[in-house]
Amino acid sequence: MLVTQHPVFRRFWYPVMPIADLTDGPKPFTLLGEPLVLWLTEEGKPAALRDRCCHRSAKLSMGIVQNGCVRCPYHGWAYNESGSCTKVPQLDSGAAIPKTYQVEAFQCAERYGYVWVCLADDPLLPLPEIPEADAPGNRLIPQFYEPWQCSGLRVMENSFDNAHFSIVHAESFGVTEQPKPVKSELVPLELGLKAYATVPVVNPPLQQQLLNIPDSLTVREVESTWYVPFSRTLKITYPNGLLHLIFTAATPVGDRTSQIVQFCIRNDSEADAKAADIIAFDRQVVKEDKVVLESTDYDTPVDVSCEQHMPSDQPGIVMRRQLAALIKAHGPVQEEGRILTEV
Structure with missing residues (x-):
């Protein structure tokens, strides 16, 4: 059984990282072969996106967190926890950011001191209750x-x-x-x-x-x-x-x-x-x-x-x-x- 070949395994929650590891900036993690970037929002909640900027595919995990968003290390595009691009430094001030400037986001939560991620919108089980x-x-x-x-x-x-x-x-x-x-x-x-x-x-x-x-x-x-x-x-x-x-x-x-x-x-x-x-x-x-x-x-x-x-x-x-x-x-x-x- 090779887990990456069976989509059903994407429908479960997994602990991926101690939440304390995110206090100094974004971190990478690979879950079921999916490269992720993890960081803390301004509210201190964990967030998870695919670790690829939609512009030129740079790893977002190499960037920084700015105003609760993760900023790409290549051209400075910033993304919020839903994966929407919130800032493009190269655009004129006040210019609308195209809705297609988007990175896939994943369900993310904290429990028992760890960040948990589910790669699907419809998990088959909730987070474990202990x-x-x-x-x-x-x-x-x-x-x-x-x-x-x-x-x-x-x-x-x-x-x-x-x-x-x-x-x-x-x-x-x-x-x-x-x-x-x-x-x-x-x-x-x-x-x-x-x-x-x-x-x-x-x-x-x-x-x-x-x-x-x-x-x-x-x-x-x-x-x-x-x-x-x-x-x-x-x-x-x-x-x-x-x-x-x-x-x-x-x-x-x-x-x-x-x-x-x-x-x-x-x-x-x-x-x-x-x-x-x-x-x-x-x-x-x-x-x-x-x-x-x-x-x-x-x-x-x-x-x-x-x-x-x-x-x-x-x-x-x-x-x-x-x-x-x-x-x-x-x-x-x-x-x-x-x-x-x-x-």
């Missing part, structure tokens, strides 16, 4: 923002895969003596999936400190939610009541590359556990996953007959079938400017 992010006393900790050379579907399947813990995560939390995965209760959604499990884990010294649990072996109560196509939450509750919720998105830059956005939400304080230490432990876990996932084929099949499976792969099978149905239901495959009639 109630724990707004709960009094909880804190949100930004963790990772980096490109991985793998598909978003591989990242999502890995997030629901209980069978790799004892192998991939043997150095962090996996119980090597117990390679057999625990069973998950799966609840397929119309567009998405929930999974519930009780997972035994090893707690190294740093993790014991972060969890305020003196035991080297304990259990996690896990509630995982998949948001189609490439976002998930992993809600972990420990026996002492500590909440550690991880949000991860594998935003598709293109067919081979995913921008990994991850933050966590906890119901403790900095005095209880330092954010830097929490990030360090989760970073170790993420690096263990990254090494393996970047070795996989980026063209991940949604046809379940293309790869072999075992019982614990059921969450991934649900994902593949949902994505295959979406692709079939929402239009033909697009390849290099041509429309193909078969999926």
Whole structure:
């Protein structure tokens, strides 16, 4: 499955960049092969346009923000958040700017400290709602923002895969003596999936400190939610009541590359556990996953007959079938400017 060839993937919201990155001017980002320019308007809201001036195709992301508009670095044409040209320095004062002086604009919003973009006017799902992010006393900790050379579907399947813990995560939390995965209760959604499990884990010294649990072996109560196509939450509750919720998105830059956005939400304080230490432990876990996932084929099949499976792969099978149905239901495959009639 090559995401840039299926128009349906343009109909979802993706986190593309920390909003703090836009405070010093416009920035580029490529989403599903679409070059974007992102900036903040005078009201401090994020905006997204195609990163090409309609005059001579210069990259708008190389320009500056002036009066809430992004100004082209070539001839100084300026564009507002709707993509309309608001200033052409070369025209006489008071002259009307042709309506054709326009750059394509995309839906753009801020949530959880990140800029989100949808490339279509009619998204199939709203922005994810994470109630724990707004709960009094909880804190949100930004963790990772980096490109991985793998598909978003591989990242999502890995997030629901209980069978790799004892192998991939043997150095962090996996119980090597117990390679057999625990069973998950799966609840397929119309567009998405929930999974519930009780997972035994090893707690190294740093993790014991972060969890305020003196035991080297304990259990996690896990509630995982998949948001189609490439976002998930992993809600972990420990026996002492500590909440550690991880949000991860594998935003598709293109067919081979995913921008990994991850933050966590906890119901403790900095005095209880330092954010830097929490990030360090989760970073170790993420690096263990990254090494393996970047070795996989980026063209991940949604046809379940293309790869072999075992019982614990059921969450991934649900994902593949949902994505295959979406692709079939929402239009033909697009390849290099041509429309193909078969999926």
